[in-house]
Amino acid sequence: MFDALHTPDNVLIVGGSSEIGLEIAKQLARRGSSKFLLAGRSLEEMQGAARQISQVSEQAAASVSVIHYDVLAEGATESLLAAAKAELETIDMAVIAVGALGNQATDEKDPGAAERIIEVNFSKLAPAVLAIANQMATQGFGHVVVLSSVAGVRVRRSNFIYGSAKAGMDGFATALADAMIPSGVKVTVVRPGFVATRMTAHLSPAPLSTTASRVAADTLRAADRGKVTVWVPPLMAVVATVYRHLPRAIARRIPF
Amino acid sequence: MHGVCALERTELLTGWGRTQPVVANLVELNGTPASPEIFVRPGTIARGLGRAYGDAAQIGGGRVVTQPDDVSSSTLQDGVLSAGGGVSLDSILSSYVPRGWFVPVTPGTRYVSVGGAIAADIHGKNHHLEGTFSNHVESFDLLTPVGEKRVSRDGDPDLFWATAGGMGLTGVITRASFKMIPVESAYMKVETRRLENLDELMATMVGSDHKFRYSVAWIDCLARGRSMGRSVLTRGDHARLADLGGAIAGDPLHYQARPVASAPPWLPGGLLNTASVRLFNEMWFRKAPRLREDEIQKIPTFFHPLDGVAGWNRIYGPRGFLQYQFVLPDGEEEALRRILEQIASAQVPSFLAVLKRFGAANPGLLSFPRPGWTLALDIPVGSPRLFGLLERLDRLVLEASGRLYLAKDSRAKAETIAAMYPRLGELAAIKAKVDPEGLIKSDLSRRLGIL
Numbered sequence: 023m024f025d026a027l028h029t030p031d032n033v034l035i036v037g038g039s040s041e042i043g044l045e046i047a048k049q050l051a052r053r054g055s056s057k058f059l060l061a062g063r064s065l066e067e068m069q070g071a072a073r074q075i076s077q078v079s080e081q082a083a084a085s086v087s088v089i090h091y092d093v094l095a096e097g098a099t100e101s102l103l104a105a106a107k108a109e110l111e112t113i114d115m116a117v118i119a120v121g122a123l124g125n126q127a128t129d130e131k132d133p134g135a136a137e138r139i140i141e142v143n144f145s146k147l148a149p150a151v152l153a154i155a156n157q158m159a160t161q162g163f164g165h166v167v168v169l170s171s172v173a174g175v176r177v178r179r180s181n182f183i184y185g186s187a188k189a190g191m192d193g194f195a196t197a198l199a200d201a202m203i204p205s206g207v208k209v210t211v212v213r214p215g216f217v218a219t220r221m222t223a224h225l226s227p228a229p230l231s232t233t234a235s236r237v238a239a240d241t242l243r244a245a246d247r248g249k250v251t252v253w254v255p256p257l258m259a260v261v262a263t264v265y266r267h268l269p270r271a272i273a274r275r276i277p278f
Numbered sequence: 279m280h281g282v283c284a285l286e287r288t289e290l291l292t293g294w295g296r297t298q299p300v301v302a303n304l305v306e307l308n309g310t311p312a313s314p315e316i317f318v319r320p321g322t323i324a325r326g327l328g329r330a331y332g333d334a335a336q337i338g339g340g341r342v343v344t345q346p347d348d349v350s351s352s353t354l355q356d357g358v359l360s361a362g363g364g365v366s367l368d369s370i371l372s373s374y375v376p377r378g379w380f381v382p383v384t385p386g387t388r389y390v391s392v393g394g395a396i397a398a399d400i401h402g403k404n405h406h407l408e409g410t411f412s413n414h415v416e417s418f419d420l421l422t423p424v425g426e427k428r429v430s431r432d433g434d435p436d437l438f439w440a441t442a443g444g445m446g447l448t449g450v451i452t453r454a455s456f457k458m459i460p461v462e463s464a465y466m467k468v469e470t471r472r473l474e475n476l477d478e479l480m481a482t483m484v485g486s487d488h489k490f491r492y493s494v495a496w497i498d499c500l501a502r503g504r505s506m507g508r509s510v511l512t513r514g515d516h517a518r519l520a521d522l523g524g525a526i527a528g529d530p531l532h533y534q535a536r537p538v539a540s541a542p543p544w545l546p547g548g549l550l551n552t553a554s555v556r557l558f559n560e561m562w563f564r565k566a567p568r569l570r571e572d573e574i575q576k577i578p579t580f581f582h583p584l585d586g587v588a589g590w591n592r593i594y595g596p597r598g599f600l601q602y603q604f605v606l607p608d609g610e611e612e613a614l615r616r617i618l619e620q621i622a623s624a625q626v627p628s629f630l631a632v633l634k635r636f637g638a639a640n641p642g643l644l645s646f647p648r649p650g651w652t653l654a655l656d657i658p659v660g661s662p663r664l665f666g667l668l669e670r671l672d673r674l675v676l677e678a679s680g681r682l683y684l685a686k687d688s689r690a691k692a693e694t695i696a697a698m699y700p701r702l703g704e705l706a707a708i709k710a711k712v713d714p715e716g717l718i719k720s721d722l723s724r725r726l727g728i729l
Contacts, residue, residue, distance in 0.1 A: 026297035026688035162338030206301035
């Protein structure tokens with residue numbers, strides 16, 4: 023259940039070892055969320071995350087469980103939903119922090135690798151998000167938070183495989199927000215710029231780069247207000263809008 | 279289905295605070311004998327007029343049972359009114375005040391149902407002398423998953439006092455009989471006093487509340503320092519024929535109550551902020567007389583001023599608001615002072631915060647009132663400081679052996695409520711007898727882990 027301040031009791035983090043997912047979970051635990059289920063590929067990393075989440079609040083330690091989940095595996099989402107029902111009873115909030123950046127330069131030459139990036143970020147992920155939202159619709163409430171990316175706003179030469187998948191997911195999730203209104207389920211799509219995390223550690227930061235904790239705080243503030251989209255940092259909204267309308271000849275020459 | 283109207287629809291529901299919307303399946307009972315089959319998984323809960331502030335009368339993904347506001351099926355005999363569970367105090371007052379009868383207890387709104395009045399065990403300005411609504415109830419009909427039965431105060435006290443204040447968790451109250459009070463007029467004789475601070479207010483209430491049937495104080499929660507607790511105390515009783523003069527004496531039981539305005543649905547958030555509420559509070563305080571006695575007021579002016587604006591809850595904007603109401607036992611005045619200090623220093627923009635004295639408690643397992651002080655304040659949702667502030671207030675209330683009112687609650691933690699209501703276990707045992715499969719649930723009961 024949610025309380026009046028929109029703090030969920032039971033939270034599912036899909037992509038359970040994601041740093042942004044972990045930050046969101048920690049901030050929710052600080053506010054009083056009591057049960058978490060982390061779903062992801064690395065049990066070891068998730069157990070580390072689980073320890074951090076349960077240590078956030080001294081008065082009432084949150085209970086955190088972990089489950090192996092690979093969005094590419096057959097039947098994975100069905101088992102995840104069954105586990106969520108057993109562990110959480112109701113999925114009040116689901117944070118979708120699944121993503122893989124890939125390596126544009128080599129993936130371009132390997133359509134199989136490109137396919138996996140598109141599956142992880144969009145074509146297999148979107149049906150999973152739909153299944154979670156539909157389960158929430160039977161509860162009559164719920165909030166899906168989808169981590170999108172500025173990369174999907176205008177797909178760029180430098181990472182068009184990841185970018186196009188994110189563009190697909192962003193469009194899917196924002197329209198899902200509209201579709202879910204009659205069912206009482208809310209969807210918030212987060213569009214961070216460059217976030218300094220493990221996933222991007224090998225890259226040099228782009229302008230307006232931000233941190234996982236900042237993304238988490240802005241995400242939850244937007245979710246509290248029931249906003250469908252949120253840019254982090256907020257200025258990114260302006261930059262992205264300008265960038266989207268740049269003539270192609272100019273956009274092509276921008277290095278990031 | 280037998281006893282259930284064809285009217286069955288899916289609807290987005292919230293409490294009066296508009297904070298936790300959920301979609302549920304709404305079913306209206308049509309007055310013929312209702313069937314226990316209305317109780318279904320994942321849960322079923324009764325709903326009256328939706329005036330509980332939080333999530334007490336809703337269950338996401340479940341079934342919400344409503345009843346018609348049909349006062350024509352009510353009967354009055356020897357001062358005892360028998361009315362359907364969905365009948366509103368508004369309808370009762372409109373029908374019976376002109377005949378010289380008033381409800382035994384009314385809260386600050388007349389838009390509550392008889393069923394809701396019992397389930398939330400509502401109190402009014404006369405609690406210090408006359409107790410809660412349930413104190414005046416002789417019996418009610420309770421529809422449960424094992425059937426419908428008449429529950430009387432003397433015949434089945436366990437189920438009676440589990441249901442009175444039980445937030446609908448023992449079943450659906452389909453009809454109730456309660457004592458009305460005779461009145462000579464539809465007017466009130468009112469004394470209004472302005473008090474400069476909390477000490478003055480508390481001394482006045484302790485000293486002379488017993489002389490007035492009705493008493494309540496409005497407090498300016500933004501005032502700090504020496505004027506902390508500055509307030510306007512209004513007390514009174516039903517006017518007698520001899521109190522009336524002029525034109526109204528010719529038609530003393532003339533009663534008309536309807537909203538004079540309506541809050542539009544599109545109001546933005548943020549209208550009630552610290553600045554606007556400070557201005558309102560200042561004006562409200564200044565316009566009150568230092569002392570005015572024997573003023574004749576209409577019933578709605580005295581009891582239900584906010585009902586004058588239909589949908590006033592919308593002025594808090596789309597994010598809604600919550601109400602924080604607690605009671606502290608006598609002797610915990612210092613705790614009350616500390617709580618008011620916290621509220622004032624956090625500059626929570628709360629207008630119309632009210633303080634009142636409670637009299638004796640009743641045996642209701644979850645009934646809220648107990649002897650002492652109760653403070654209720656509306657707080658708009660929005661300030662990020664709210665989380666911490668309300669948690670701190672919870673701790674102060676708990677340490678002072680106080681408790682929160684479930685009909686107002688929309689955010690307390692399960693542990694907090696369990697500590698405040700030690701008899702939850704007894705309620706669970708009684709409920710298990712009438713609801714062995716655990717079909718009666720609300721979002722409130724799920725959030726607080728009750729049962």
